[in-house]
Amino acid sequence: MRRFTSFNLVALVFGFAFLYLPILILIIYSFNASRIVTVWGGFSTRWYVELMHNESILDAAWVTLRVGLLSATIATFLGTLAALALVRGGRFWGRTLFSGMVFAPLVMPEVITGLSLLLLFVAINFDRGFWTVTIAHITFSMCFVAVVVQSRLLSFDRSLEEAALDLGATPVKTFFAVTLPLIAPAVVAGWMLAFSLSLDDLVIASFTTGPGATTLPMKIYSQVRRGVTPEINAVCTILVALVTMGVLTASIIGKARAPARAP
Amino acid sequence: MHALRSFLARRVVIAIPYLWLAVFFLAPFLIVLKISFSATAIAMPPYTPVFDGLATLWERVQDLSFDNYVWLTEDALYIKAYLSSVKIALISTVITLFIGYPLALAMARAPDRIRPILLMAIILPFWTSFLIRVYAWIGILKPEGLLNQLLLSLGLIDQPLTIINTDWAVYIGIVYSYLPFMVLPLYATLEKMDYRLIEAANDLGATPFGAFWKITVPLSVPGILAGSLLVFIPAVGEFVIPDLLGGSDTLMIGRTLWVEFFYNRDWPVASAVAIVLLLLLVVPIVIFQKMQQRASS
Numbered sequence: 290m291r292r293f294t295s296f297n298l299v300a301l302v303f304g305f306a307f308l309y310l311p312i313l314i315l316i317i318y319s320f321n322a323s324r325i326v327t328v329w330g331g332f333s334t335r336w337y338v339e340l341m342h343n344e345s346i347l348d349a350a351w352v353t354l355r356v357g358l359l360s361a362t363i364a365t366f367l368g369t370l371a372a373l374a375l376v377r378g379g380r381f382w383g384r385t386l387f388s389g390m391v392f393a394p395l396v397m398p399e400v401i402t403g404l405s406l407l408l409l410f411v412a413i414n415f416d417r418g419f420w421t422v423t424i425a426h427i428t429f430s431m432c433f434v435a436v437v438v439q440s441r442l443l444s445f446d447r448s449l450e451e452a453a454l455d456l457g458a459t460p461v462k463t464f465f466a467v468t469l470p471l472i473a474p475a476v477v478a479g480w481m482l483a484f485s486l487s488l489d490d491l492v493i494a495s496f497t498t499g500p501g502a503t504t505l506p507m508k509i510y511s512q513v514r515r516g517v518t519p520e521i522n523a524v525c526t527i528l529v530a531l532v533t534m535g536v537l538t539a540s541i542i543g544k545a546r547a548p549a550r551a552p
Numbered sequence: 553m554h555a556l557r558s559f560l561a562r563r564v565v566i567a568i569p570y571l572w573l574a575v576f577f578l579a580p581f582l583i584v585l586k587i588s589f590s591a592t593a594i595a596m597p598p599y600t601p602v603f604d605g606l607a608t609l610w611e612r613v614q615d616l617s618f619d620n621y622v623w624l625t626e627d628a629l630y631i632k633a634y635l636s637s638v639k640i641a642l643i644s645t646v647i648t649l650f651i652g653y654p655l656a657l658a659m660a661r662a663p664d665r666i667r668p669i670l671l672m673a674i675i676l677p678f679w680t681s682f683l684i685r686v687y688a689w690i691g692i693l694k695p696e697g698l699l700n701q702l703l704l705s706l707g708l709i710d711q712p713l714t715i716i717n718t719d720w721a722v723y724i725g726i727v728y729s730y731l732p733f734m735v736l737p738l739y740a741t742l743e744k745m746d747y748r749l750i751e752a753a754n755d756l757g758a759t760p761f762g763a764f765w766k767i768t769v770p771l772s773v774p775g776i777l778a779g780s781l782l783v784f785i786p787a788v789g790e791f792v793i794p795d796l797l798g799g800s801d802t803l804m805i806g807r808t809l810w811v812e813f814f815y816n817r818d819w820p821v822a823s824a825v826a827i828v829l830l831l832l833l834v835v836p837i838v839i840f841q842k843m844q845q846r847a848s849s
Contacts, residue, residue: 294760297658301670304655308677308731311688314698318691371569378566387566390573396837398789400806401826404813405580408823412583428576431569460558489681492791496813506683513683513796517691525684532679540672 312529319522336523346524349508352419353488356504360426361484367427368434368483369476375435376442394432402429403496410497417499425497426487433486434479441475481539485532588823591617620824630825633803634832640719640794640804641787644726648734648783649776651727656738656775657768660745671739678732686725686796693721693797717799725793730786734779741775742768774843781840785833805829 319337323330340346371391378384394402406425410417449471453463469476491506498507505524512521624630659670677685692698693716700712715721745768753763791806798804805825812822 293658293661293663296654297661300654300658301662304651304658304731304735305673307651307728308674311685311692311728312677312680314692315684315688367569367572370565371573374566374569378562381566383570386578387570387573390577391569394577396785396833398786398791398806398829398833400789400791400809401584401830404809404822404826405584406576408583408587408819409576409580424576428572431572435569461561485679489683491683506681509683509687510792510796513687513690517687517694521687525681525687528684529680532681533676536672536676536679 315522316526316529319519319526321519321522324519336519337527340520340523340527343520345503346505346508346520349503349505352502353505356419356423356426356494356502357484357487360423360430360487361480363423364427364431364483365434365476365480368431368479369438369472371431371435372438372442375439391432391435394429395436397429399429399490399492400496403493406493407496417497418502421497421499422494422502422504425493426483426490429493430483430486433482434476437479437482438472438475441472445471478539481535485535488528584823584826587820588620588827589617590820591619620820621828623821624824624828629803630805630808630828633805633808634828636803637788637790637805638832640722640726640802641784641790644723644730644787645780645784647723648727648731649780652731652734652738652779653776655731656735656742659735659739660742667743674732674735674739682729683792685729686793689721689725689728689797690716693724716797717802719798719802721797721799722794722802722804725797726783726787726790729793730783733782733786737778737782738772738775741772745771777843778840781836785836785840788833789829 320332320334321329322333322335371387374381375388375391381387403425406421406428407417409415410421415421450463450467453467454460458466489506490504491510494504495507495510498504505528509521509524512518659667659674662670690697694700695712695714695716697716699715700709703709704712715724749767749771750763753767754760758766789806790804791810794802794804794807795810798807806829809822809825809829812818812825
């Protein structure tokens, strides 16, 4: 029998207060009527209205969304293939190098990933902008997708695939009829992870971007360096709300699916 | 026919991600390595090529220059930056452990029904933007920020504390940003723990703290190590947190590299800084891998 003591309760309350209070304060102050960030001047939504008229922030948001959707989709495709290669690929030439390349970006400092990709784009004379940021995001987020999908591939029952093969399905058909539906939750989770990594990235985008491709984190960063502004509070609140809704939706969908899955 | 098709399919499955990573991960890395051995020149791109042209191997080897690396050891700034990155990452990791451990323990001991909710609540901040979470602390830690207002109104201090732009703000930023990374592996090991061991210790007359110190802590060592490495490794190369919360005297290597590249435009030195930083991180990563292998066997 586990005992939940009052000390445990205190730890929980303090721990979660520490995690959530800063974000909560940010949200509250985004509705502050006063321009001075630290003075409460009554409730108002004026910063959200101003935000809707701020072309440069809206542009940056649009760029970020396009980069995120495109890079997450391609990264999910590549990462799933990489996971399949690692788990089902058998022995192939340069396997160690391949798995090294899949896992290295997970622990590479972002500054190094960004710097090395920029030097590549300069070396091959590739115009920097939307596409270079997208390629950079695909490259580092596909590795996260690969790890998520790989753990799912390792954990499910291979006899289902063998049954399909015994019943005369081709390996390719087996993949689409049996394997893919089984790893689908991991693929979806991988896509979400890749998308949120792309939305969140400042360092790699700063290195690999060019004129006309300023992402939202870069915009926020350049504003923040000049000081805290209520508009940025409003941007951050919207982002937090979107992410929270996304994560909650995903978990509810996951729960709804859970009974349908075989134990 | 089928056999041929599936053979080809397997080849394609492996080849696509392999090629992508070779072009966009391995090649860039080799370019960084190459540039770190080239001499600085005021040109665009700001480096003189080393391996271009059809020089013989011997000539190439002669052309290699360790100047950038020598430069790193001669200028005290870089050594200071490396050391201070490791120091800041270490201190932050220890603080994260002290905050994360009681939290993970409480989550593991919580009633079964609310545990998934608590887990969700730990993961949620991790999904919200890193930049936003760091930014939130600026408003709290500023001299006229919320923390100082609170402490002043409570009469605990009579002068605003200077926290922002000091190393303390960087510790707070790192601890806050990486806390979920510490809590999750700790929670995983603590939740699996056999609680009967604690009961046995209590039956044999151990105090609650004695049982915790002699049983819970030793059994959770794998979680402690995994969590600490997950915080320490990214913290060493951290750029955003020291840049936004730290002061001008907060030296961290990620930021040094950024400045070297964007402001001084010295690509070879920036590349050398990157290579040395990677070498620095190889050690804890190898330890981590060894641990993972041990855990899986």
